Amino acid sequence: MLLVRGKKELSGKVKISGSKNAALPILGAALMLNGKVRLTNMPKIGDVKTFLDILEGIGVKYNWEGTTLNFDSSNITNQNLNFEKIKKIRSSIFLLSPLLHFFGSIKIPFPGGCSIGKRPIDAHLNGLEAIGYNYQYENDEIILDGNLQSGEKILNAGFGVSSTENLIVANVLRPGTTIIKAAAIEPHVMNLISFLRTAGADIKIRYNHEIIVSGVEKLVNDFDFEIVSDYIESGTYMIIGALASKEYIDIENARIDDLYIFIEKLKESGVKVEDLGNDTLRVFKATNLKSVQIQTNIFPGFPTDLQSPFAILQSQAEGISKIHEVLFEGRLSFLVELEKMRANVAVMNPHEALIFGPNKLKGGVTVTSWDLRAGAAMVIAGLIAEGETKITNVEYIYRGYEDFVSKLKVLGADLEEIND
Known part of the structure; x- marks a missing residue:
């Protein structure tokens, strides 16, 4: 936990x-x-x-x-x-x-x-x-x-x-x-x-x-090969920068080109970003966020794996935001956890939801990680909520985010692993 x-x-x-x-x-x-x-x-x-x-x-x-x-x-x-x-x-x-x-x-x-x-x-x-x-x-x-x-x-x-x-x-x-x-x-x-x-x-x-x-x-062997950096992890930290930074955070190995549609949606929401070169993106603290509609799609469309974290951004926007999850019918289920933190959401069907904002998220509750990306989303919600938030099933998060807790601590977040 x-x-x-x-x-x-x-x-x-x-x-x-x-x-x-x-x-x-x-x-x-x-x-x-x-x-x-x-x-x-x-x-x-x-x-x-x-x-x-x-x-x-x-x-x-x-x-x-x-x-x-x-x-x-x-x-x-x-x-x-x-x-x-x-x-x-x-x-x-x-x-x-x-x-x-x-x-x-x-x-x-x-x-x-x-x-x-x-x-x-x-x-x-x-x-x-x-x-x-x-x-x-x-x-x-x-x-x-x-x-x-x-x-x-x-x-x-x-x-x-x-x-x-x-x-x-x-x-x-x-x-x-x-x-x-x-x-x-x-x-x-x-x-x-x-x-x-x-x-x-x-x-x-x-x-x-x-x-x-x-x-x-035949195939040859005995060579070196580099695994590409994770554009989903990058998008997750972009949202963290927009919602939880003092002024900005810088994201290295950001895979900027792979996230064109996602970054455009951030900008449409009112998030300011700056390309610093060498695949490093500066994401500024957002104020006066605007509601937007997103629809997930295959690449190069909006990544389904960033839909859950983006929903936290939408919860802070003025107006009615819409999520259309095209690919997976279970991805919106985690929104019930966001409701526990006083967010105003409406799941219309397994693929569509509305978020009415802005919401002042409240801690003092225990929420769960429905899946890997929803778990990261609930951590973001906890970072911007008033009070303390407990998150269970965090093993989902560790399946896909390397050193998530320690990276957040280096940025200044206050979180820790505790016994259930």
């Missing part, structure tokens, strides 16, 4: 860590190298640690040097999979393509993750079936086996990020050409493609969300 004492004025700078959403698929893809690789800017977060535990069970050797992960997949097996840990994180879906490539079969439970709504894996399974792997369900487990087919294949990723990533990895060593249609092009997908290209993969990207993978005979 976190105890947050509100109304402290923050200042200073924060350096954004490596991206959770890039690190996890790259760890899965690194199995395809069947050798060593050094991954720099790797975030030490809960999901990465859990995934490494799973990978260690199937023979991966690794060690840390600061934020560099030395990774060796020379002696992997498809045995000893830790089903209990696989159930905890959705990133275990990235085991499918590498283990099928090397062993032709895999049996895993349905991967876990945040409770933000249905995230089907049909695009993963249908794409794998199209290249030769049959699948079936057995209770709460998925069983896949078969033989990799050659030749040209056309697959549909359904604009899913993880399905796009899995289908890319599944085809980099497959003889033939694969056209992945309706592919996601989020920054973390591009980082995965850069990783695989460094290893020798032949991957092309078209303007119309098509990714073309031409299979190569």
Whole structure:
């Protein structure tokens, strides 16, 4: 549990860590190298640690040097999979393509993750079936086996990020050409493609969300590769700067270009920002915030992972703000926690909500983290509320934000971990 004492004025700078959403698929893809690789800017977060535990069970050797992960997949097996840990994180879906490539079969439970709504894996399974792997369900487990087919294949990723990533990895060593249609092009997908290209993969990207993978005979290993910085973490600190700073905070490795639509919405709300160069953004304390409407979308649209933190900004704006969450029907559920802090909200349906502002948020309550991003949002609410706010289920936050508490303390926040 976190105890947050509100109304402290923050200042200073924060350096954004490596991206959770890039690190996890790259760890899965690194199995395809069947050798060593050094991954720099790797975030030490809960999901990465859990995934490494799973990978260690199937023979991966690794060690840390600061934020560099030395990774060796020379002696992997498809045995000893830790089903209990696989159930905890959705990133275990990235085991499918590498283990099928090397062993032709895999049996895993349905991967876990945040409770933000249905995230089907049909695009993963249908794409794998199209290249030769049959699948079936057995209770709460998925069983896949078969033989990799050659030749040209056309697959549909359904604009899913993880399905796009899995289908890319599944085809980099497959003889033939694969056209992945309706592919996601989020920054973390591009980082995965850069990783695989460094290893020798032949991957092309078209303007119309098509990714073309031409299979190569082998991938090289024993190289260094940098995990891209986390644009979702960056956007979270932009909101913190706008709401809780004394004058401003500076955000290093901000991924400014990746957040164009998000930053434009900040500006529309009345938040002043300044590009200091070298991918550093200064975000000024906001006054007289204006209500805005947001609609989440696939990249380069407004990121769904920043919808929850942005709702806290909207709660401080004059007028009626609207959220239209296109992608996940469970993402607005956390607003009941904001109501406990005296915010005036109306959830109209699983995808739309109104926020009536401005609201003077009140502490003195215990709220919970519904998911990773909602947990961060409730911390932001606690930072600007009067009094003390207790936040439970904070393990969700630690799954995706590296050193969240210590980074906030360096900026001047007053918060601490306490026993339930």
